[in-house]
Amino acid sequence: MTAKLNRRTANAAPAAPVRIVHLGLGAFHRTHQAWYTQHASDGAQWGIAAFTGRRPDAAVALAAQDGLFTLIERGGEGDRFELVTSIVEAHDGADGAALCRLVAAPATALVTLTITEAAYNLAADGTLDTANPAVQADIGILRPAGTKDVSDAGTPPGPAAPRAASTPAASTAASRAPAVSTAAGRLVQALAARRDAGAGPLAVVSCDNLAHNGAAARAAIGGLADVANPGLGAWIAENVSFVGTSVDRITPRTTEAEIALVAAECGYADSSPVVTEPFSDWVLSGEFPAGRPDWASAGAVFVDEIEHFENRKLWLLNGAHSLLAYAGQLRGHATVAQALADPACAAWIKEFWDEAEANLPADGLGIPAYRAALLARFSNARIAHHLAQIAMDGSSKLRMRAVPVLTAELSAGRSGAGVARMIAAWVAFLREGHKSGATVSDSAAAELNAALELPDGQDLRALLGILDGGLAADDAAIAAVAAQMDGLPAPA
Numbered sequence: 294m295t296a297k298l299n300r301r302t303a304n305a306a307p308a309a310p311v312r313i314v315h316l317g318l319g320a321f322h323r324t325h326q327a328w329y330t331q332h333a334s335d336g337a338q339w340g341i342a343a344f345t346g347r348r349p350d351a352a353v354a355l356a357a358q359d360g361l362f363t364l365i366e367r368g369g370e371g372d373r374f375e376l377v378t379s380i381v382e383a384h385d386g387a388d389g390a391a392l393c394r395l396v397a398a399p400a401t402a403l404v405t406l407t408i409t410e411a412a413y414n415l416a417a418d419g420t421l422d423t424a425n426p427a428v429q430a431d432i433g434i435l436r437p438a439g440t441k442d443v444s445d446a447g448t449p450p451g452p453a454a455p456r457a458a459s460t461p462a463a464s465t466a467a468s469r470a471p472a473v474s475t476a477a478g479r480l481v482q483a484l485a486a487r488r489d490a491g492a493g494p495l496a497v498v499s500c501d502n503l504a505h506n507g508a509a510a511r512a513a514i515g516g517l518a519d520v521a522n523p524g525l526g527a528w529i530a531e532n533v534s535f536v537g538t539s540v541d542r543i544t545p546r547t548t549e550a551e552i553a554l555v556a557a558e559c560g561y562a563d564s565s566p567v568v569t570e571p572f573s574d575w576v577l578s579g580e581f582p583a584g585r586p587d588w589a590s591a592g593a594v595f596v597d598e599i600e601h602f603e604n605r606k607l608w609l610l611n612g613a614h615s616l617l618a619y620a621g622q623l624r625g626h627a628t629v630a631q632a633l634a635d636p637a638c639a640a641w642i643k644e645f646w647d648e649a650e651a652n653l654p655a656d657g658l659g660i661p662a663y664r665a666a667l668l669a670r671f672s673n674a675r676i677a678h679h680l681a682q683i684a685m686d687g688s689s690k691l692r693m694r695a696v697p698v699l700t701a702e703l704s705a706g707r708s709g710a711g712v713a714r715m716i717a718a719w720v721a722f723l724r725e726g727h728k729s730g731a732t733v734s735d736s737a738a739a740e741l742n743a744a745l746e747l748p749d750g751q752d753l754r755a756l757l758g759i760l761d762g763g764l765a766a767d768d769a770a771i772a773a774v775a776a777q778m779d780g781l782p783a784p785a
């Protein structure tokens with residue numbers, strides 16, 4: 294019988310001490326931050342305790358193999374297999390006591406995040422969306438007992454965040470506290486425990502595909518604390534550094550085929566392998582008050598100004614992905630590689646890239662080489678990156694991948710046809726789904742469905758308003774998107 298993977302059967306080194314707490318134990322964290330930590334020169338000193346976001350499954354599966362998993366590096370020509378050992382604990386995200394205990398531990402220096410764009414619960418203006426029911430519920434729970442509701446969230450007062458969760462008694466208190474449900478709510482509770490334990494400052498490192506992701510994490514976490522518990526908000530402002538990053542490594546969802554492949558090629562049973570491309574990139578900017586692994590020794594780059602790197606990646610790579618996700622599916626394609634092989638999609642990508650490039654600095658970013666490398670990466674047909682996965686949560690993704698380019702193109706007096714087509718394809722995809730009764734996979738599904746009920750034309754303005762209030766009020770933007778609707782293919 295094939296041996297089950299764990300530290301003993303793999304003859305792996307002893308687990309490193311936990312110094313990193315991660316939220317969002319998905320595939321990408323394992324191909325990226327866990328891989329960089331494993332490859333850092335001092336990686337043996339930096340163990341990761343990782344928490345799932347919404348369901349316990351991934352933590353249960355990974356904990357059963359002591360956090361170990363196989364990374365399949367899938368190039369155009371073949372696969373390479375690597376055992377990754379940097380995750381040393383895996384927990385259910387709903388385990389508030391474990392999160393408080395680990396974040397409050399003085400050895401913990403970093404909290405990293407890959408919780409998806411939508412999980413930040415930010416409004417279109419980038420501030421915490423206090424109208425979101427889950428945010429409102431967390432505000433009520435996090436507000437110290439007996440304090441008056443001074444926010445505009447309209448929630449009743451709730452009990453205090455757990456105190457001093459670094460002790461067993463406090464952990465018990467944390468487990469008795471009503472459960473916050475958002476990622477920011479969980480972290481605010483855990484940071485309260487760190488403050489009360491006197492464990493000092495740390496860094497929160499967002500690794501999600503968001504523009505200004507450090508500032509977005511500050512808006513989500515600091516913003517929630519400011520509303521629910523201003524004293525804690527002030528402590529967070531003083532003691533928590535929010536590091537911005539640009540992260541890149543194409544990581545599709547794992548399938549049963551990869552599980553079988555690892556069993557056949559590696560000779561052990563791994564329930565949780567991940568598959569990714571050989572390419573990897575990580576640009577970071579910010580302070581690490583309690584230290585960090587030597588990620589630079591594994592290829593990460595530290596910069597003072599990150600905005601241009603972020604835009605290069607979010608517009609050229611992720612923007613092209615979103616364009617392919619909607620236009621490609623309308624043309625009957627299922628994966629990125631299939632869509633890019635379609636000359637119509639390839640021409641649309643080129644047109645969009647020309648517009649995005651016109652709004653990036655000409656020097657220092659190596660755009661021509663970056664574009665050429667992207668074409669090669671997207672064409673790697675051995676990576677089955679499904680357009681349906683990329684299409685999810687379009688309302689928060691297009692806000693960052695399309696809106697800034699369209700706004701810049703229109704202000705420069707140009708048509709913005711290429712980027713307008715991305716938005717038009719999103720609208721056409723949503724309309725088609727609505728007509729056929731498909732479920733909208735988007736955290737703003739309720740607003741999208743309400744907009745889609747409106748007559749044609751009115752629905753367009755309402756949908757653009759969900760992306761950005763400015764766009765919906767701009768007749769030129771509406772016209773630019775409407776002009777691209779006709780050129781889109783009829784649904785397959």
Ligand SMILES: NC(=O)c1ccc[n+]([C@@H]2O[C@H](COP(=O)([O-])OP(=O)(O)OC[C@H]3O[C@@H](n4cnc5c(N)ncnc54)[C@H](O)[C@@H]3O)[C@@H](O)[C@H]2O)c1
Pocket residue numbers: 316317318319320321322344345346347348407408409410411412475476500501502503540541542543544545
């Ligand atoms: N997959 C990639 O190629 C890639 C590359 C760069 C960046 N990213 C970033 O990483 C994120 C995660 O990607 P992945 O491939 O690991 O996805 P995944 O579906 O494998 O994992 C997502 C993780 O986020 C958690 N999550 C989802 N919604 C949440 C919510 N509302 N609140 C809290 N946690 C929530 C899930 O429980 C899971 O742990 C992406 O959304 C993106 O921002 C992904």
Ligand SMILES: O=P(O)(O)OC[C@@H](O)[C@@H](O)[C@H](O)[C@H](O)CO
Pocket residue numbers: 410502540541542543544610611614615682683
């Ligand atoms: O992960 P998402 O859902 O934010 O976006 C889907 C893809 O565009 C994304 O995962 C890319 O593959 C990735 O950003 C490459 O580094």
